[in-house]
Amino acid sequence: MTARTGSVQVVGTLPGPTGALACPLPTDTYEAVVLGHGSGGRLSQELLAQVILPALGEDERFALEDQAVLSLPASGQLAVTTDSFVIRPLIFPGGDIGSLAVHGTVNDLAVGGARPLYMTASFILEEGLELNVLRRVTRSMRAACDRARIRIVTGDTKVVDRGKGDGIFVTTTGVGIVPEGVRLSATNARPGDCVVVSGTLGDHGIAILAAREGIGLETTLESDSAPLFELSATVLGASAEVRCMRDPTRGGLSSTLNEIAAASNVGIALDETTIPLRAEVRGVCELLGLDPLSVANEGKLVVIVGPDDAERVVTAMRRHPLGAKAAIIGEVVEDHPKIVTLRSSLGSERIVALLSGEQLPRIC
Amino acid sequence: MKYLDEYRDPDGARRLLSLIEREVTRPWVVMEICGGQTHSIVRHGIDELLPGGIELVHGPGCPVCVTPLGTLDRAHAIAARTDVIFCSFGDMLRVPGSSTDLLALKAKGADVRVVYSPLDALAIAAQNPSRNVVFFAIGFETTAPANAMAARLARQRRIENFSLLVSHVLVPPALTAIVGADDNRVQGLLGPGHVCTITGLDEYRTVSERHGLPIVVSGFEPLDLLMGILHVVRALEHGTGGVDNQYGRSVRQQGNPAAQELVRSVFEVCDQAWRGLGVIAESGLALTDEYREQDATVRFGVEHIAPREPSECISGQILRGLKKPLDCPAFGARCTPERPLGATMVSSEGACAAYHAYGRRPGARHLPLLTNEGAPA
Amino acid sequence: MCLAVPGQVTCVYSDGDVRMGRVSFGGVVRNVCLECVPEAGPGDYVLVHVGFALSRLDEAQAIRVFELLQDLEAEPAPGEVDR
Numbered sequence: 066m067t068a069r070t071g072s073v074q075v076v077g078t079l080p081g082p083t084g085a086l087a088c089p090l091p092t093d094t095y096e097a098v099v100l101g102h103g104s105g106g107r108l109s110q111e112l113l114a115q116v117i118l119p120a121l122g123e124d125e126r127f128a129l130e131d132q133a134v135l136s137l138p139a140s141g142q143l144a145v146t147t148d149s150f151v152i153r154p155l156i157f158p159g160g161d162i163g164s165l166a167v168h169g170t171v172n173d174l175a176v177g178g179a180r181p182l183y184m185t186a187s188f189i190l191e192e193g194l195e196l197n198v199l200r201r202v203t204r205s206m207r208a209a210c211d212r213a214r215i216r217i218v219t220g221d222t223k224v225v226d227r228g229k230g231d232g233i234f235v236t237t238t239g240v241g242i243v244p245e246g247v248r249l250s251a252t253n254a255r256p257g258d259c260v261v262v263s264g265t266l267g268d269h270g271i272a273i274l275a276a277r278e279g280i281g282l283e284t285t286l287e288s289d290s291a292p293l294f295e296l297s298a299t300v301l302g303a304s305a306e307v308r309c310m311r312d313p314t315r316g317g318l319s320s321t322l323n324e325i326a327a328a329s330n331v332g333i334a335l336d337e338t339t340i341p342l343r344a345e346v347r348g349v350c351e352l353l354g355l356d357p358l359s360v361a362n363e364g365k366l367v368v369i370v371g372p373d374d375a376e377r378v379v380t381a382m383r384r385h386p387l388g389a390k391a392a393i394i395g396e397v398v399e400d401h402p403k404i405v406t407l408r409s410s411l412g413s414e415r416i417v418a419l420l421s422g423e424q425l426p427r428i429c
Numbered sequence: 430m431k432y433l434d435e436y437r438d439p440d441g442a443r444r445l446l447s448l449i450e451r452e453v454t455r456p457w458v459v460m461e462i463c464g465g466q467t468h469s470i471v472r473h474g475i476d477e478l479l480p481g482g483i484e485l486v487h488g489p490g491c492p493v494c495v496t497p498l499g500t501l502d503r504a505h506a507i508a509a510r511t512d513v514i515f516c517s518f519g520d521m522l523r524v525p526g527s528s529t530d531l532l533a534l535k536a537k538g539a540d541v542r543v544v545y546s547p548l549d550a551l552a553i554a555a556q557n558p559s560r561n562v563v564f565f566a567i568g569f570e571t572t573a574p575a576n577a578m579a580a581r582l583a584r585q586r587r588i589e590n591f592s593l594l595v596s597h598v599l600v601p602p603a604l605t606a607i608v609g610a611d612d613n614r615v616q617g618l619l620g621p622g623h624v625c626t627i628t629g630l631d632e633y634r635t636v637s638e639r640h641g642l643p644i645v646v647s648g649f650e651p652l653d654l655l656m657g658i659l660h661v662v663r664a665l666e667h668g669t670g671g672v673d674n675q676y677g678r679s680v681r682q683q684g685n686p687a688a689q690e691l692v693r694s695v696f697e698v699c700d701q702a703w704r705g706l707g708v709i710a711e712s713g714l715a716l717t718d719e720y721r722e723q724d725a726t727v728r729f730g731v732e733h734i735a736p737r738e739p740s741e742c743i744s745g746q747i748l749r750g751l752k753k754p755l756d757c758p759a760f761g762a763r764c765t766p767e768r769p770l771g772a773t774m775v776s777s778e779g780a781c782a783a784y785h786a787y788g789r790r791p792g793a794r795h796l797p798l799l800t801n802e803g804a805p806a
Numbered sequence: 807m808c809l810a811v812p813g814q815v816t817c818v819y820s821d822g823d824v825r826m827g828r829v830s831f832g833g834v835v836r837n838v839c840l841e842c843v844p845e846a847g848p849g850d851y852v853l854v855h856v857g858f859a860l861s862r863l864d865e866a867q868a869i870r871v872f873e874l875l876q877d878l879e880a881e882p883a884p885g886e887v888d889r
Binding site: 436465548549623626627677 | 836843855868879
């Protein structure tokens with residue numbers, strides 16, 4: 066006996082050896098994920114055919130094989146990235162776990178100078194997840210892929226018991242091509258280089274936090290989750306002196322810059338007055354006692370570029386909708402290697418230290 | 430943001446720093462009482478911008494750091510229960526008790542939720558009538574009215590599954606204990622602007638008169654703090670005492686009578702243990718008998734566990750302004766925010782934690798105090 | 807302790823018999839208990855701590871800091887001290 070939810074639609078019954086009726090085929094219509102959907106049998110195929118492939122599978126060939134066989138351009142360097150996506154809530158202002166997964170994969174490729182080509186999508190689904198949510202997430206992934214011009218070419222689905230997953234976990238692998246001669250790296254930063262950011266910081270983390278129970282803030286703020294390939298290509302097109310690009314996610318700008326400073330063994334000095342922040346993000350950070358430099362982003366680019374090209378790069382970024390608020394926010398320095406500092410409007414300097422864990426709202 | 434940005438104006442700060450420099454003729458030791466003031470001072474680097482003769486010491490104004498170990502252990506025992514939703518301000522999540530902390534308990538399956546307001550915890554109780562909801566009600570006098578309101582509404586609206594674990598502390602008795610001690614070095618005080626918004630100034634006049642210390646009630650933004658420091662220094666230079674209110678946009682002489690009435694109707698004064706300072710008479714708040722049903726210690730009958738502080742910790746001396754975080758040999762080495770040894774490293778508000786977060790390390794490369802634009806005239 | 811932030815009251819309402827307000831902080835709105843600031847109405851600024859208004863911010867007092875700064879700079883001798 067299988068657990069049933071939703072309407073039951075019996076298609077037919079098989080006669081048993083004595084001619085009597087046997088148990089009907091489990092070809093019911095479910096409204097939620099059940100364990101059978103991950104067992105590799107008919108239910109799995111149904112899930113693929115009725116939910117996943119209509120959204121994600123554009124090529125019949127791929128859907129039926131265990132692998133995708135692809136052609137690559139004749140020249141260039143192969144870039145590969147992998148990521149897992151876990152987020153609560155699954156659907157949030159400005160996106161969902163699906164669009165987040167596509168953008169995150171595209172961005173990890175783009176910041177290395179790669180043109181994103183293909184990606185995979187593996188799902189771990191929790192028993193009980195509403196199929197409508199899965200439909201929404203997969204359609205959202207498709208729309209994000211079309212926008213970012215990347216194709217999902219293969220994937221996998223597993224189901225875990227209720228209580229053993231957070232609705233959906235998504236894991237991706239992305240593949241792209243980096244033109245010959247482009248070698249961006251966090252180890253490339255040198256004193257004198259400029260630090261450029263593509264827009265306002267902290268939008269994603271604050272949009273998610275504001276909606277949480279127990280915080281109760283009303284805002285029109287949305288996650289900034291977005292694909293950054295066009296912007297990164299614009300940056301590389303504007304300058305041959307780009308040392309490194311990153312998309313700061315968890316841990317915010319602070320994590321990213323601390324990583325670069327450590328990798329290049331340089332100091333980074335930021336100017337608080339130049340850091341773009343939306344009024345709403347500022348308001349929430351003041352109210353909850355949070356540092357916007359440590360709040361997550363999902364659609365921002367940080368660029369370390371030689372000083373002579375910094376202005377040109379900013380101008381080029383500002384012509385793109387995702388770079389409208391691009392700004393130079395600091396520079397790479399010889400002083401205090403591996404340490405990031407922030408100069409306040411008062412002229413005092415403090416260290417921007419890596420947080421030990423998650424930033425929590427405070428009352429003190 | 431109005432009433433915020435204008436008090437961070439760099440030009441105003443520079444001008445106040447010039448005035449302070451002009452005023453100082455001898456070294457002075459000034460204590461800022463409130464943890465929020467400490468946080469702001471370290472974040473904006475105000476102590477590094479001041480002329481060298483003024484030493485700012487950080488007081489015990491951190492209700493998170495002074496929460497007694499016994500109370501923390503009680504909180505953890507309650508939070509671990511499967512029938513409880515434990516609600517708390519974010520500050521308390523990583524504060525270690527004798528054996529664990531709320532975040533670790535959450536990882537093991539306890540239902541621990543961060544809330545911004547006690548009224549949010551009350552809403553959770555109303556939405557989950559079959560579970561016990563406990564709110565960790567800590568704070569100084571500033572937070573007492575909000576906690577009192579939550580208790581009162583729970584009673585009025587018969588939200589019977591809601592209770593509070595109370596650990597409230599009062600500033601003036603702690604102040605007296607610090608400045609009344611034989612080894613006291615503090616000569617002037619920056620008074621706590623948000624506490625005084627509620628309580629008014631009378632108790633601070635008493636402290637000022639009894640101990641001959643000028644107290645200047647100040648706000649939290651750079652200009653407020655610098656104006657406060659300027660007035661303390663002037664009072665010290667001219668030998669004048671008394672209480673001076675430099676946060677008039679929020680603090681009135683009588684405080685907030687409606688808030689005081691609300692607090693009196695729910696809480697009563699009691700003796701209170703302060704982590705790092707010991708027991709101070711009549712320095713805490715407890716729920717009155719009328720509110721016994723809203724008292725989580727009564728509802729859950731938790732046993733007191735005897736706390737044991739590591740002997741290396743000098744937070745008692747830091748809270749009294751006798752030592753600085755950098756004076757402690759364990760600072761940044763055996764004692765960090767991830768593995769704190771005592772009160773002042775335990776919360777993000779404590780002096781040691783503030784120093785650590787903003788990068789003050791023993792032996793760290795000395796950062797320039799001022800850039801060209803920031804130098805006082 | 808006591809992180810309290812100024813916000814502007816956009817409207818006042820009652821939740822049962824408790825006076826509440828919708829308060830804006832840079833465009834983000836939060837419901838705040840106004841029970842202890844009966845004098846605060848729409849348009850006023852209040853100081854908010856844990857979802858509770860502690861005081862109504864006094865505009866005249868607020869500019870005092872800046873007036874005082876000018877006065878102090880103008881006078882070489884120590885100026886007024888009390889209040």
